[in-house]
Amino acid sequence: MDLNLSDEQKLLRESAERFVAESYDAAHRRKMANDPLGFSPDVWKQFAELGWLALPLPEDFGGLGGGAVDVGILMEAFGRGLVSEPYVATVVLGAALIERCGTTEQKQASLPKVADGSLKLALAHSERAARFDLAKVATSATTTAQGWRLSGSKIAVLDGHAADEIIVSALMHDHRGPSGRIGLFVMPATVPGLVISDYARLGGGRACNIELCDVHLPADALLGDGDNALPAIEWAVDRAMAALGAEAVGIMQTLLDTTLEYTKIRKQFGRPLSANQVIRHRLADMAMQVDESRSMALRASLKADSTPIERARAASGAKAKIGRCARFVGEQSIQLHGGMGVTEELEVGAYFKRLVAFDTLFGGSAHHYARHAELGRTTAPA
Template sequence: MDLNLSDEQRLLRESAERFVAESYDADHRRKMANDPLGFSPAVWKQFAELGWLALPIAEECGGLGGSAVEIGILMEAFGRGLVSEPYIASVVLGAALIERCGSMAQKQAILPKIADGSLKLALAHSERAARFDLARVATTATKTGQGWRLAGSKIAVLDGHAADEIIVSGHIHDHQGPSTRIGLFLVSATTPNVAISDYERLGGGRACNIELSDAQLPEDALLGNGHDALPAIEWAVDRAMAALGAEAVGIMQVLLDTTLEYTKIRKQFGRPLAANQVIRHRLADMAVQVDEARSMALRAALKLDADPVERARAASGAKAKIGKSARFVGEQSIQLHGGMGVTEELEVGAYFKRLVAFDTLFGGSAHHYGRHALLGRPTVPA
């Protein structure tokens, strides 16, 4: 298998890295951290002009038909700049679920707007009692004469405060009674009886909790024909984990480069820190972890079109491995910077916070080691 980047992929990487280097400096990140929105609408518009919002969307729906590998290239560049725009929530999760579950009318109405930046989506699926189990959904969607009635609570909705439409999951209760089917519903942020409380995320960006108190929705709020959406949700979350893994690799690379440069100029007892063999060994270990994490993120991206078990094992394996590597690289970077590593003068702490957030998002390493092992068990005949 040829794992070298194509000419188009190299151009995408170069343009993304150049844009991030020019647009995301320390002052911009501090400004976004104090912004109630958490990101810049002007930058989001630039994303649309560059074609990044249309990248994974199918060509027949106004997109560019890019693969998960291109998304990974883009996300690694985003990691270098600690980009806080809602790309994962709106494009990687939201657009993917519309494309997988929506009717043709819904796709044609929504996906072009995502591509041009005029519509932002978010996925509200996680619940307090679920503990990262995607199949555990307590929110209910009851069929009424006018449409649907949603009741329940959602937590940790990425960038839900900024979304124009929120994709909410709920167990379907229709004329046949309660079922095991999970449906996805489009809920406008201005829908009555929908309460959104947002908060700052560790490492930048914002998230929110959502309370649905018998929210009334029209009949066409249901995505598609009401088939069980759980397989699509698992597929979309695996896509998001692969993309977030690539972002973590970009963050780890910045920490490695920053630490390497610092140990060359920081002197102790008249010699640079990098002249110490023990320090060199630590830097080499950090470099190995970054390379291994990059390989796992690429493997997860390449396996996203495989069968569900193979795809899920690749995504969970990458999440677990990259989470462990990210914590190692972050901790070594802070330690080798000494007291400066935890000051606001340097951004080492900000990058480390984003890695800590990555390690827990969609489940930590322990959760995904367990998922990987469970999926690897041979099927026992009934």
């Protein structure tokens, strides 16, 4: 298998890294941390102009037809700058589910707007009692004469406060009771009965919890024909974990580069820290963890369109491995920077916070080690 990037992918990587280096400095990140929106609408427009919002969308609906590897290249560059724009929520999760489950009319109504930056999306699926189990949904959607009535609550909705439309998962009910099927519903963020409580995420960006108090939606709010949406949700979340893994690799690479540079200029007893053999061993261990994580993130992207079990094992394996590697690299970076590593004076702490958030998003390492093992038992020969 040829794992080398194509010429187009190399250009994508170079342009993304250059844009992030020029646009995301420490002052910009501090400004976004205090901004109630959590990101810059002007930068979001630039994403659209550069074609990044259209990158993985189908060409028939204004996209560029890119794949998960292309998204991973972009996300690794985003990690270097701690980008807080709602790219994962809108493009990797929201637009992907519309593409997967929506009718032709629904795709035509939404995907071109995502590509040009005029429509931001969010996925509301996680619930308190689910404990990262994607199949556990208590929010209900009951049929009415006009369409649907939704009731329930969702937590940890990435960038839901800034979304124009929120895709909500709910257990479908009819006049006989629960049908056992999960449906996805596209809901305007201004619909009556929707209560949004947003908060700052660890490491930058924002998320929210939402309450659905008898929210009434028209019949065409249901994505597709109402078939069980759980496989599509699992598919989208696995792709999101691959993208976030690539972002974590970009963060880890930045921490490694920053720490390496610091140990070259920081002197102790008249010698730079990097002259100490123990320090060199630690830096070598950090570099090894970064390379392993990059390989796992690439594997998850390459398997994004494989069979469900193969895709899920690759995604969970990457999430678990990168989570452990990220914590090691972050802790070593803070320790080698000394006391300054946990102060606002350096950005090492901010990068480490984003890695901690990554480790818990969509389930921690322990959860995904268990999921990977369970999927392995499913495919094991008798």
